[in-house]
Amino acid sequence: MITKGETLRFDSGRRVRLADRIGNGGQGEVYESTHVKTGQRGAVKVFYKRFANRDTVKRIRFLMDQSFHATCPVLRPPIDVFRRRDMVGHYTPFVEGETLERFLDSPSSSFLEQLELAITFAHAVNVMHARGIAHGDIQLGNFMVARARPALRLHAIDLDNFYAPGLPVPDCVGHLMYMAPELREGLAKGWPAVPSISTDLFALGVLMHDIILLRHVSVGNDDSEASFLNAMCSGRWLQDPAVVGRSFSSVGGYPAGVLNPGLARLFRSALGLDPAQRPSARSWEIELGRAVDWAYVCPSCGGVCVVDVSKTVCPYPACRRPFPFLTLRVNGHGRPIPLRDGATVLGRAELGGSMRVSGRHAVFRRLGPKTWVESLGRNGTFVWMAAGWSRIPEAEPKLVTKGDRLRFADVEAVVE
Missing domain, CATH: 1.10.510.10 (Transferase(Phosphotransferase) domain 1)
Structure with a gap:
């Protein structure tokens, strides 16, 4: 029988005084404890009588030997064991929360x-x-x-x-x-x-x-x-x-x-x-x-x-509004092109008909709030930098944002 205020001595020589019971489960009861000398708080688990046997002690010692807490601080195995007549228990430093x-x-x-x-x-x-x-x-x-x-x-x-x-x-x-x-x-x-x-x-x-x-x-x-x-x-x-x-x-x-x-x-x-x-x-x-x-x-x-390429609208049932997307305004060519889909392929037909533009010249890939452009055409896709036009390497998608100037072969456009 374990009682509040009782002092337990563990195999290492550690002596702790039991305080309130703070939990119980299928195998035993857990008590808060205080180290007699240092005052350090701990948790003592006392196994029910039917589990107070050599097998339980062997299993506790195995956990102690793993030193999990040194490898992964999340894991808090017991660090000490006590045995007294028909009682078995173990000690673990106290965990807040x-x-x-x-x-x-x-x-x-x-x-x-x-x-x-x-x-x-x-x-x-x-x-x-x-x-x-x-x-x-x-x-x-x-x-x-x-x-x-x-x-x-x-x-x-x-x-x-x-x-x-x-x-x-x-x-x-x-x-x-x-x-x-x-x-x-x-x-x-x-x-x-x-x-x-x-x-x-x-x-x-x-x-x-x-x-x-x-x-x-x-x-x-x-x-x-x-x-x-x-x-x-x-x-x-x-x-x-x-x-x-x-x-x-x-x-x-x-x-x-x-x-x-x-x-x-x-x-x-x-x-x-x-x-x-x-x-x-x-x-x-x-x-x-x-x-x-x-x-x-x-x-x-x-x-x-x-987010992923399939999400173009909010997944919450009470909202379901479309996520914001970019558009591409081609110089001298009609309405802006919406870049709302997971992938938008643009070529000669969409970019004004220039023969220098390939049939499939670039693809814009959208993932949530971000959009990239990838160059596919023979005559290249370019982005305006401080020093002038810079060619986007093939198979290396370039992140684009509002205000970016792009050039598809000889056709210029602005991201809006």
């Missing part, structure tokens, strides 16, 4: 900060997977968030349900809201159900949905247990914006249309039934890094999305 679950209930973060939080999360999981270790219990309650101006700080506070080859298997299989279909099937049929890196990757996809879009993948399909299980085990991403059908605009969070094709592709694969096809944590980290570079604020409604 609130659980990711509580934080996302009423987030104070921007869409861009959520993308950055997701990158940090993916990196931490990748560090474990790179060593062949599955987290085993990826869920919102096992991560803490604190605002460290100007950024958000993330910590993984409970790694106890990990799986690593050669060690006793974990006693639990993870949280029902994030459990992979194969684990659900194993539990239902009485088969062995052990977390793995592939089941982590399913849970990772679900949690990414929580972080980025602020809603669970089952939202809109969770009015009954049967509907929820169907949503989690169908092998499909039911909120896929590429699937024409039901609107999810009334369920809160961000519409899935704010994602770019790369992130949408990861969600489709992560929620699939084939474990081998689920994207790695590293794949998430890379794609999210690209997404941050292309976060764009709609000038009409202020909504943020990840």
Whole structure:
């Protein structure tokens, strides 16, 4: 029996005094603690009696030996262990903040900060997977968030349900809201159900949905247990914006249309039934890094999305206004040419009929708020610089902005 105010002595000689209980889970209870000599705050997890055995101690020592915190400060494994009669527990330095679950209930973060939080999360999981270790219990309650101006700080506070080859298997299989279909099937049929890196990757996809879009993948399909299980085990991403059908605009969070094709592709694969096809944590980290570079604020409604060549209008249902686009005014030739599409090819017909202009002379490529021109014609495409006309190298797109002067062979134009 553990009581508030009690002093515990750990294997290293560390002595801490227990304060209030601050949490509990499937394997034990967590107490805030104070180091008797230094006053340093910590967290002590005391395992329930049925888990207080040699296997648990062996698993704790394995985590301690990994020194994850030295490689990835996000990961906070235990750094000390205690054993007393039928009790086992471990010690971890105290982590400030609130659980990711509580934080996302009423987030104070921007869409861009959520993308950055997701990158940090993916990196931490990748560090474990790179060593062949599955987290085993990826869920919102096992991560803490604190605002460290100007950024958000993330910590993984409970790694106890990990799986690593050669060690006793974990006693639990993870949280029902994030459990992979194969684990659900194993539990239902009485088969062995052990977390793995592939089941982590399913849970990772679900949690990414929580972080980025602020809603669970089952939202809109969770009015009954049967509907929820169907949503989690169908092998499909039911909120896929590429699937024409039901609107999810009334369920809160961000519409899935704010994602770019790369992130949408990861969600489709992560929620699939084939474990081998689920994207790695590293794949998430890379794609999210690209997404941050292309976060764009709609000038009409202020909504943020990840732009791509397919996005020419705001993806928010309440807005849907076209994004601003450039036009090209050809000297002495009619109306300006709109550069609103993902790709606009211009040649002799569009540029006034000069025989020096090729049939396909240049292509303007638009990606969100930015537009590039790429030269295709034999007689070149030029941009006016301080020293005069400068030829744009072929296969090297040139970013253009309002006011730029361009020349297509012998035809001049202005970007407006």
